[in-house]
Amino acid sequence: MPQEATACIVGELASRGYNAEREAVTLIASAEDPDATLAAVVDATGADALKVTAEDVRAVQDATAPRGERSVGGEEPRDGTATTADEHPPVSTGDGRSQTRSSASDSNGSSPVETGGSENGDEDVLDGAQGDAGTTGAVTGAAADTPAESAADELAPRERSADRSTDQRSVGVENDMTGRSTGTGEYSDFVSVFRDRYDKLASKLRGRVNHRPTDAIESMAGGSEVALVGMVNDIRSTASGHWLVELEDTKGTFPCLVMKDRNIAELVDELLYDEVIAIEGTLADDAGIVFVDSMYFPDVPRTHEPSYADRHVQAALISDVHVGSQEFMHEEWDAFADWLYTEEAEAIEYLLIAGDMVEGVGVYPNQDEELDVVDIYDQYETFNEKLKQIPGDIDVTMIPGNHDAVRLAEPQPGFDEELRNIMSAHDPRIVSNPSTVTLEGVSVLMYHGVSLDEVIAETPEHTASYEEPHKAMYQLLKKRHVAPQYGGHTRLAPEEKDYLVIEDVPDIFHTGHVHKLGFGKYHNVLAINSGCWQRQTDFQKSVNIQPDAGYAPVVDLDTLDVTVRKFS
Secondary structure, rough: OOOOHHHHHHHHHOOOOEEOHHHHHHHOOOOOOOHHHHHHHHHHHHOOEEEOOHHHHHHHHHHHHHHOOOOOOOOOOOOOOOOOOOOOOOOOOHHHHHHHOOOOOOOOOOOEEEEEEOOOOOOOOHHHHHHHHOOOOOOOOOOOOOOOOHHHHHHHOOOOOOOOOOHHEEEEEEEEOOOOOOOOHHHHHHHHHHHHHHHHHHHHHHHOOOOOOOOHOOOOOOEEEEEEEEEEEEEEEEEEEEEHHHHOOOOOOEEEEEEEOOOHHHHHHOOOOOOEEEEEEEEEEOOOOOOEEEEEHHHHHOOOOOOOOOOEEEEEEOOOOOOOOEOOOOOOOHHHHHOOOHHHHHEEEEEEEOOOOOOOOOOOHHHHHHHHHOHHHHHHHHHHHHHHHHOOOOOOEEEEOOOOOOOOEEOOOOOHHHHHHHHEEEOOOOOOOOOEEEOOOOEEEEEEOOOOHHHHOOOOOOOOOOOOOHHHHHHHHHOOOOOOOOOOOOOEEOOOOOOOOOOOOOOEEEEOOOEEEEEEEEEEEEEEEEEEEEEOOHHHHHHHOOOOOOOOEEEEOOOOOOOEEEEE
């Protein structure tokens, strides 16, 4: 039976709101009249059922078949045969950046390309660029006149037992501000959010320097050694090419001079307004300025040790689905959903979606000309249909992004009740952007990633670029804040507390937004930007964005190893 037939069966069942066991799909595909059998199974299955089982299909077949042909004891038909082509072993690459990316997978449904990475030190780069790799588990050559057990056994969704491991699962959510927004835009809100940011980040720096407040430094004698923890209020160069960085604390501001010939001068290029740093130095003779000797960031400790799950279990990390766009990758998404039913994906029990479920409406100029679904609610209805294709026993967590129908200013609360009711498939966990989700002891900081544009624009290319988005994520980890710069391109909303501070070091940092695939380790924190499910749009062409589309990074939660599955 060709894969298209089994895919049609899976798609039809998903459109009716059902998941299906692999054996059920096999039985329908191998029927004398698959279409009639499928229709009968749908008619016979209760509206409140979530999954079509092999038992459901056999019940329909027994009810319609002649007495002598009815199945006995739930056994498979005795004339079923299986024919598969030779399987290729999985391919894993370590340094994909130096390799040519693999070509698109066969349109007839070959299994996805697999790429991987390996650790290379304290700031390991598990290179996000995809390496050349062959297909794995490809199935071809099923005889047309044999029951579909042949190809369908490999290609149809396999049975995923919902009770096989759900009792071992544990999921916790922290920093979800949905329903807790208190900001009104008043001056007091801005004071509160900046004070909270300063207090949280200064506490991570005071153990490293002998901090003195600015008013105390003003009274010290020239030539004194001083240390200051402050928020970057201004950055400018002097006529001689030195850097003048003005730091602000709760008592006032103080100018700090970084000499151009000092090693720390290159760190000034990494600074963003409103981030919190610490400096050590010496007061000038007139005590009006500090000559900076050392500079510190809140940073992730180099001694950080991540947590791991106690069993082998995996999470798929994706983002930027963009349903509703003319460039949404329907076939590639279908291939991803089908693959999740296979034995190869049986350890995947969690799916994390980091924003932009839909394309949205009016997000950028002339967007309406690139929409396949023009109504925002219809876009979410369509996304929900796509979500139904995911196996029902996978735990789904998602946050909004800048294309979604929530406020643009960050932190973004989770979707309102109306949209939650639309996106009801699998009862997903919907939390704010950002939020920290802990899966069996492994903490995952989920942030859509709008501030990555600003980090890439404001810092040197070797520090952050679109080609290596995980390095821009390293900067956010270093600053311990997902969107440090206030008043820039990233819209930020004042709240009574700063939900964007990275208070606790995560084990995994997951972002999207920039439509580029990249992953690596920074001080043992796994950073993943997961690409997208949208081909290049005309708008992206105009701004020279070449998306990495149709990829699904998969993380082993017991080791934090990464495998990238390619479906495009």
